[in-house]
Every structure is written in structure tokens, then in C-alpha cells.
Amino acid sequence: MHLVLPRDASLDGHLVDGAIGYLTLTTGVVFALALAFLLAALLFHRARAGRTWGQHTHGNRTRDRVLMFTVALVMFVAIDVTLALRATRDLEGRFWRYPDADPAALRVEVTARQWAWTFRTAGPDGRFGTPDDVVTLNELDVPVGRPVYLKLRSRDVVHSLYLPSFRIKIDAIPGMTTRAWFQATEKGRSEIGCAQHCGVNHYKMRGLLVARDGADYRDWLARAETDSRLRYDPAGPTAIGGWDWETGQ
Amino acid sequence: MSERQVASIDEEIEPAPTGFLRRYVFSHDHKVIGRQFLFLGLGFLAVGGLMAMLIRWQLARPGAPVPVVGKLLFGPSGGVISPVAYTALFTMHGTIMIFFAVTPILIGGFGNFCLPLLIGARDMAFPRLNMASFWTMFAATAVLTASFFVPLGPPEAGWTAYATLSTAIGAPGPGQTLWVVAIYLNGASSVMGAVNYITTVLRLRAPGMTYTRMPLTVWGFFLTSILNALFVPVLAAAMVLLLFDRLLGTQFFIAGSTPGAGGDPILYQHLFWLFGHPEVYILILPAWGIVGDLLSFFARKPAFGYRVTVGALCGVVLLSTVVYGHHMFTTGMSPLLGESFMLLTMIISVPTALIVLSWLGTLWRGAIRFPTPMLFCLGLVFTFGVGGLTGLYLADITADLYLHDTYFVVGHFHLIMAAALLMSLFAATYFWFPKMFGRMMSEGLGKLHFWLTFVPLNLVFFGMLAIGYEGMERRLYDPSVFDFLKPLLPLNRAISHAAYLLGAAQLVFVLNFFWSLARGPRAAANPWQVGTLEWSVASPPPHHNFDRIPIVVRGPHELGHPAARPLGRDWLSQTELVDETPPAAAPSPETA
Numbered sequence: 001m002h003l004v005l006p007r008d009a010s011l012d013g014h015l016v017d018g019a020i021g022y023l024t025l026t027t028g029v030v031f032a033l034a035l036a037f038l039l040a041a042l043l044f045h046r047a048r049a050g051r052t053w054g055q056h057t058h059g060n061r062t063r064d065r066v067l068m069f070t071v072a073l074v075m076f077v078a079i080d081v082t083l084a085l086r087a088t089r090d091l092e093g094r095f096w097r098y099p100d101a102d103p104a105a106l107r108v109e110v111t112a113r114q115w116a117w118t119f120r121t122a123g124p125d126g127r128f129g130t131p132d133d134v135v136t137l138n139e140l141d142v143p144v145g146r147p148v149y150l151k152l153r154s155r156d157v158v159h160s161l162y163l164p165s166f167r168i169k170i171d172a173i174p175g176m177t178t179r180a181w182f183q184a185t186e187k188g189r190s191e192i193g194c195a196q197h198c199g200v201n202h203y204k205m206r207g208l209l210v211a212r213d214g215a216d217y218r219d220w221l222a223r224a225e226t227d228s229r230l231r232y233d234p235a236g237p238t239a240i241g242g243w244d245w246e247t248g249q
Numbered sequence: 250m251s252e253r254q255v256a257s258i259d260e261e262i263e264p265a266p267t268g269f270l271r272r273y274v275f276s277h278d279h280k281v282i283g284r285q286f287l288f289l290g291l292g293f294l295a296v297g298g299l300m301a302m303l304i305r306w307q308l309a310r311p312g313a314p315v316p317v318v319g320k321l322l323f324g325p326s327g328g329v330i331s332p333v334a335y336t337a338l339f340t341m342h343g344t345i346m347i348f349f350a351v352t353p354i355l356i357g358g359f360g361n362f363c364l365p366l367l368i369g370a371r372d373m374a375f376p377r378l379n380m381a382s383f384w385t386m387f388a389a390t391a392v393l394t395a396s397f398f399v400p401l402g403p404p405e406a407g408w409t410a411y412a413t414l415s416t417a418i419g420a421p422g423p424g425q426t427l428w429v430v431a432i433y434l435n436g437a438s439s440v441m442g443a444v445n446y447i448t449t450v451l452r453l454r455a456p457g458m459t460y461t462r463m464p465l466t467v468w469g470f471f472l473t474s475i476l477n478a479l480f481v482p483v484l485a486a487a488m489v490l491l492l493f494d495r496l497l498g499t500q501f502f503i504a505g506s507t508p509g510a511g512g513d514p515i516l517y518q519h520l521f522w523l524f525g526h527p528e529v530y531i532l533i534l535p536a537w538g539i540v541g542d543l544l545s546f547f548a549r550k551p552a553f554g555y556r557v558t559v560g561a562l563c564g565v566v567l568l569s570t571v572v573y574g575h576h577m578f579t580t581g582m583s584p585l586l587g588e589s590f591m592l593l594t595m596i597i598s599v600p601t602a603l604i605v606l607s608w609l610g611t612l613w614r615g616a617i618r619f620p621t622p623m624l625f626c627l628g629l630v631f632t633f634g635v636g637g638l639t640g641l642y643l644a645d646i647t648a649d650l651y652l653h654d655t656y657f658v659v660g661h662f663h664l665i666m667a668a669a670l671l672m673s674l675f676a677a678t679y680f681w682f683p684k685m686f687g688r689m690m691s692e693g694l695g696k697l698h699f700w701l702t703f704v705p706l707n708l709v710f711f712g713m714l715a716i717g718y719e720g721m722e723r724r725l726y727d728p729s730v731f732d733f734l735k736p737l738l739p740l741n742r743a744i745s746h747a748a749y750l751l752g753a754a755q756l757v758f759v760l761n762f763f764w765s766l767a768r769g770p771r772a773a774a775n776p777w778q779v780g781t782l783e784w785s786v787a788s789p790p791p792h793h794n795f796d797r798i799p800i801v802v803r804g805p806h807e808l809g810h811p812a813a814r815p816l817g818r819d820w821l822s823q824t825e826l827v828d829e830t831p832p833a834a835a836p837s838p839e840t841a
Binding site: 003004005006015016019020023026027030031034035037038041042045046047051053054055056057058059060063065068069071073075076079080081083084086087088090091092095096111112114153154155156157158160162164165167168169170173174175176177178179189191192193195196197198199200201202203204206241245246248 | 303332333336405407408411412413414418419468503504505506507508509510511512513514515548550551553554555556557579580581586587588591592596598599600602603605606607609610611612613614615616617618619627630631634635638639641642644645646647648650651652653654655672717718719720722723724725726727728730731732782804806808809810811819
């Protein structure tokens with residue numbers, strides 16, 4: 001049995017992996033110590049000839065209590081407090097620091113529905129909801145080395161955009177706009193899943209994330225813009241969606 | 250308490266009913282109602298377990314026809330579990346196991362049976378309400394069962410029934426409506442039980458049964474009842490609003506893609522988890538209580554740090570009310586709120602660690618015996634340890650970004666809600682069966698049952714942690730749709746095989762249960778040689794439990810007590826007056 005996380009293709013995914021690694025290490029040590037103590041008690045203090053009576057102590061002496069609280073507090077500081085500080089640093093410094101002011105960030109509007117993802121970028125005019133928007137179904141193409149800034153909505157039920165190779169998961173909820181960002185560090189394909197049960201075909205809500213480097217992304221974008229312009233139909237499904245990025249209207 | 254008050258309690262002996270209906274069907278007797286809950290819950294435990302087997306079949310062999318029962322259950326699809334059937338299966342598996350199996354067995358069954366006996370009362374404070382609680386639960390099961398047989402099929406929104414999937418948008422059929430009604434009725438039953446249990450503990454404790462002399466089992470049921478009384482109504486409110494959305498055209502939880510118009514699906518999640526997280530503790534608190542007592546009984550040693558344990562249990566109850574947001578980290582909640590919920594969740598690890606330490610302290614320097622109930626208690630210590638520690642991964646928002654809604658979550662909560670709770674309710678069954686039915690269960694079959702349960706159980710749920718670690722999402726009909734999940738098929742298959750073994754092993758329990766019921770050796774009043782009040786009366790106890798209300802003089806865990814040595818045993822009962830003073834000191838007038 002191999003036990004590995006999916007390949008990390010993102011700038012910040014190692015922070016998630018680091019937290020998971022720290023948890024595995026510390027909880028593993030705690031578990032091993034507790035198990036060793038438990039097994040020692042079961043082995044050495046089992047009833048047998050010469051040990052028919054248990055020790056009559058209620059464990060209510062001050063030193064018993066000090067011991068219990070010390071162990072609990074050491075664990076709390078070593079695991080919980082350390083993790084909480086680390087998580088706060090990573091969340092506020094990276095995952096929740098959205099690239100609002102970064103002109104290089106690729107802005108993508110994600111619309112989830114049963115059971116597909118629609119991805120929309122603004123096109124050359126930089127505005128969403130116009131005929132030059134690049135709209136793709138179940139495929140998100142992103143440039144390597146630039147932040148990708150997602151805003152998500154849902155048209156029917158709660159979905160959750162799940163990028164295992166980028167350690168990102170964010171719900172798409174009717175009546176709300178949620179957001180997330182990531183940055184690809186290497187080119188390649190990876191899968192997009194839906195993590196939230198969204199109905200009978202939840203398992204079919206699969207998308208593809210294609211990270212392309214410089215020239216490859218420019219070529220793809222040129223083709224996609226042409227395609228989108230040719231296919232644009234004011235009465236068609238691609239014209240639905242696309243809202244103003246800043247105001248949400 | 251004065252002699253006069255004791256006498257007044259003594260006068261209230263209700264004569265045992267003689268008619269069949271009053272004795273066995275519409276009984277007011279907590280012991281009969283407890284057994285009714287137990288049988289109802291065990292029946293649904295079997296149903297929920299069989300559903301788990303079908304789920305595992307689909308994950309082991311996606312799209313293959315189910316052997317033996319396939320044609321019968323899934324005839325139209327040629328014996329194959331369809332995506333619709335699969336969705337219904339995991340929805341009903343979760344619903345049944347939490348609301349209709351573990352709740353009735355642990356709280357309805359053992360809560361009812363134990364509470365009055367362990368505190369020295371003749372019955373619950375409100376015997377008729379107790380009966381109503383059972384029959385409301387029964388009605389809930391009828392409504393839930395009906396949801397299988399309606400047009401458009403059974404409910405499919407998962408046991409959490411998130412809006413808007415559970416509204417007419419995602420689930421237009423009447424099956425989901427019946428689900429909502431069943432959960433509401435189930436909640437009504439729980440609240441009736443809760444107010445009854447709380448009142449019973451507050452008002453009907455025998456003279457001398459102070460709060461710090463109550464067995465930990467009683468503390469567990471008492472605190473659980475407080476949480477039930479406070480938070481099940483929140484779930485009920487969510488169900489009523491959901492029902493309005495489904496039937497009356499309201500939009501509490503319904504919204505379209507445009508923000509600001511319509512209702513708020515997240516409101517449902519807040520209401521659900523405001524109940525749903527305490528629910529975890531509602532179920533685990535009685536288990537903790539039972540294990541705290543039984544570890545002491547079978548280590549032949551007082552519970553270590555009783556007062557610290559009780560304080561920790563109360564601390565968990567308080568904290569359990571302010572941590573539910575960790576179920577919603579991916580909903581884009583405000584950073585301050587998210588970080589607060591993370592920290593509060595982590596603080597729970599302090600009282601939880603104290604509880605586990607008290608168990609380890611109880612075992613240390615005991616003279617540990619290993620009858621079947623003890624084996625299951627130790628099984629709980631192990632599975633709860635792993636379940637609790639894996640919870641830390643999900644409390645940490647960074648790790649949760651990746652692990653949320655994966656099988657890691659499924660493995661984590663099954664280790665607690667399935668593994669630890671099963672261990673506790675089997676321990677409770679083997680322990681109190683003699684008192685409930687007057688006969689002993691087979692030790693040999695019991696030990697076989699333990700090992701055949703404990704090993705595959707851990708394989709199943711450790712396996713789930715592993716596939717979740719590798720990224721597999723929950724509730725996928727066919728994970729092989731995803732390329733990155735294809736290599737997990739062998740592991741999924743191994744988990745399923747362990748699960749079949751786990752399921753089959755329960756036949757040993759069924760055999761032992763019914764064989765012992767009919768043919769087991771007659772139980773003595775106190776087969777385990779412990780001092781709590783239920784073992785001071787006959788097995789099974791008479792209708793009125795106690796001929797005279799006992800007067801309690803000490804705590805529940807006086808094992809290995811030096812003063813018991815002259816009596817030729819190592820325990821003192823909670824009512825026994827003995828000379829506890831060291832030989833040098835003069836005996837006090839009361840004990841002389």
C-alpha cells in the first residue's frame with residue numbers, strides 16, 4: 001500500500017502538506033506513547049496469581065492532577081497551539097491574501113451547476129459578461145507562474161471546487177460569491193473534482209485543469225478567444241453568466 | 250435526607266401491571282421501554298449495516314451486479330446498484346445509523362434501563378412521557394420506512410441534507426419530505442427523553458447519591474440529555490423551515506446564482522451543525538461514561554481522577570456548543586470566524602486528553618480482568634484514540650483545505666461515531682445483559698465476536714483514512730471516473746473485504762444474543778462483583794426496582810478497598826456500611 005498525497009503542482013500547496021506532515025508526526029508520537037502505556041498496563045497489571053487486588057487510589061491527589069493537566073497542556077501547546085499559529089500565518093499570509101491588487105492575476109469566474117463547471121475569463125476588453133469572454137466547459141486553462149483568482153457561484157445546489165494537486169477546496173453556493181486563488185508552478189494536466197454531494201451525478205462532475213507555460217498559454221488563449229467570438233450567441237447558454245468582477249452585479 | 254422523606258418515596262410503589270399490552274407494549278416501566286428501544290435500535294443497526302455492505306460492494310466493484318440479493322433489491326437495473334440507488338443508500342445509511350440505531354440503542358435503550366437503577370429510583374420522573382418518547386420514535390421509523398416506497402424514490406440529499414439539494418430544487422419527490430418529517434419526529438422523541446432524564450437525575454437520586462457519587466455512566470447520560478434538550482430543537486427548527494420551503498413555497502434556504510436575491514443555503518448549514526456538532530458529543534458522552542465505569546470495574550480499581558473526569562465531561566459539553574463552524578471551513582466564512590472556530594475546536598483536545606488520561610490512569614496498577622465487556626471497552630480506548638487524533642487534522646484549516654469532504658473525514662468520524670460507539674454499545678450489552686434479561690451471555694462467543702469485530706473494523710476505517718489522504722472525495726458512485734483515483738481501486742476493494750468480514754462477524758453477536766436470551770445460564774444478582782446500585786437488586790430487577798429506596802454512603806468505584814478485605818472480596822457496594830477507619834482510630838458512631 002502506498003500512502004502519498006497527489007503531486008503538488010502549486011506555489012503554496014507545500015504549506016498544506018507541511019501542516020499535514022507535522023500533524024502526522026506529532027499525533028503519531030502521542031498515539032505511540034499512549035498505546036505503549038496502555039499495553040504496558042494491560043501486560044504488567046493484568047490480574048494473575050500474586051496480583052488479585054488493584055491499587056486503591058482515586059487519583060485525586062494534587063500530584064495526580066498536576067500530572068494529568070501537565071500532559072494535556074504540553075500536548076495542547078505542542079500540537080494545537082503550534083498548528084493554530086502556523087495555520088493563521090499561512091492563511092492570512094497566503095491562502096486568504098487574495099490577489100485583488102495584482103494586475104498579473106488571471107481572473108476566472110466559475111459557475112457550478114448540476115453537474116458541470118463553467119469557467120469564464122474576461123477576454124481582451126478586461127470586462128466580464130461581454131461577447132469576447134472566453135468561456136470553457138469543464139476545462140480550466142491557466143498560465144504557469146501567474147496567480148489564478150477564482151470567484152465562484154452556483155446555479156442550483158452547493159458544489160465544491162476541488163483541485164487536489166493544488167490543495168484547494170472552495171464551495172460554490174447559491175446566492176453567494178466565494179473565492180480562492182492559487183498559482184501553478186509547473187505545466188501539466190490535473191483533475192478538478194466536486195467535493196460536496198450535489199445530487200445523483202455528483203461523481204461525474206469532473207473537470208480538467210491545464211497549466212500551460214508562456215508561449216503555449218498565449219497560443220491557447222488566441223485560439224480560445226477566436227472560438228468564443230465565433231460561437232457567441234446572444235441567446236445561447238454561454239451568454240448566461242458573467243458578472244461584474246468588482247461589484248458582483 | 251430525613252427519614253420522613255425516604256418513607257414518602259417508599260410509599261410510591263406502583264403495582265406491576267398484569268395485562269399483556271400494559272406490560273409489554275404500552276409499558277410505563279423504564280426497563281421495558283429500554284428494552285423496546287434496544288430491540289428497535291438493533292433492528293435498524295442491522296438494516297444500516299446491510300446498507301454499508303451494499304455501498305462497499307459498489308466501491309469494490311463499480312457497476313457489477315450485487316450477488317444474491319441484487320435481483321431482488323435492484324431488479325430494474327439488473328441487480329446493479331444505480332447512481333440513484335447508491336445515493337439513496339448512503340443517505341439512508343447515515344440517517345439510520347445516527348438517528349435510528351445508535352441513538353435508540355445507547356440513549357433510549359441503555360439510558361432508560363440504567364438511569365433509574367443506577368441512581369436508586371423506582372422509575373423515570375415521567376413514566377408516561379417515557380412511553381410517548383418510544384412511540385414517537387416508532388412513528389418516526391414508520392415515516393422513514395415509508396420514504397422508500399414513494400414516487401421518485403427515497404431521499405438522496407445525504408444525511409446532512411444540505412439546502413438547496415434537499416429543497417425542491419434538488420429533491421422534488423415526497424421521499425425527502427418524509428425524511429424531514431421522520432427527523433422531526435425523531436427529534437421530538439429525543440427531547441421527550443432528554444427532559445425526562447434531566448428531571449430524573451435532578452429529582453430522583455436516592456438519599457446520599459450526591460453528584461460526585463453518581464456513576465460516570467449517569468454523568469454521561471445526564472450531560473447528553475442537557476445537550477439534547479438544548480440543541481435538538483435547533484435541528485427541529487431547521488426541519489420546519491425546510492418543510493416550509495418544500496411545501497409552502499417559502500425561500501428560507503433557496504437561492505439562485507445571483508447574490509442578494511432569495512434565501513440563504515448557508516443558514517441551513519449553520520442550523521444543522523449548531524445541532525450537528527453537539528450531536529457527536531450527544532452520542533459519545535454516554536459511551537465515555539460507560540467506559541469510565543467499566544474500566545474501573547474490570548481493572549478492580551477506582552476510576553482515576555473521577556472529579557477531573559467529570560469536570561472534563563462538563564468542559565466538553567460547554568465547548569461542544571461553540572465549535573460547529575469547523576464543518577463549514579470551505580464555505581468562505583470570514584477569516585476571523587474561521588480562525589476562532591479553529592482555535593475553539595482545538596481547545597476541546599484539552600478535556601478530551603484529560604478523559605483519555607483518566608482511563609489510562611485507571612488501568613495502571615489495577616488487577617485487570619478481561620471479560621468480554623472489558624475487551625470492548627479497551628477497543629473503544631484504541632479506536633477513540635485514533636478517531637480523536639485524526640480530528641486534529643480537520644480542525645486545522647490549512648490541512649482541511651485539502652482533507653475536507655474526503656474519505657479522511659469519513660474515516661475520522663466513523664472511528665468515533667461507528668467504531669467507538671459500536672464498541673461502547675457492545676460493551677454495555679455484554680455488561681448489562683444479565684441485569685436486563687436475567688441470563689448471562691456466552692463469554693466464548695463474546696470474545697470471538699470482539700476479535701472478529703475489532704480487527705476488521707480498524708482495517709476498514711484506517712483504510713478510509715488512507716484513501717482520503719490520497720484525495721478521494723466522499724459520496725462518489727464510481728471513483729474510477731477520476732484518473733488520480735484509479736490506483737485506489739485495490740485499496741477500496743480491500744476495505745470492502747474487511748467490511749464484509751465485519752458484517753459477517755455480527756452474526757456471532759446475534760447468535761450469542763438470542764441463544765443467551767433463551768438458554769443462557771441464570772445470572773446472579775451481581776455477576777461482575779461491583780458496587781453500583783443496579784447490582785444490589787435481583788437480575789432482572791423487580792417492577793419497582795428497589796423494595797426500599799437505598800441509602801447511598803459512598804461513590805461507585807470502591808474496588809480494591811482495604812475495608813472490604815475482611816468481607817472476603819475486593820469491592821464495597823454504594824450502600825454498604827462498614828468500618829472504614831484505620832484500626833488505630835476509634836470507630837465513629839455512625840459506622841459502629
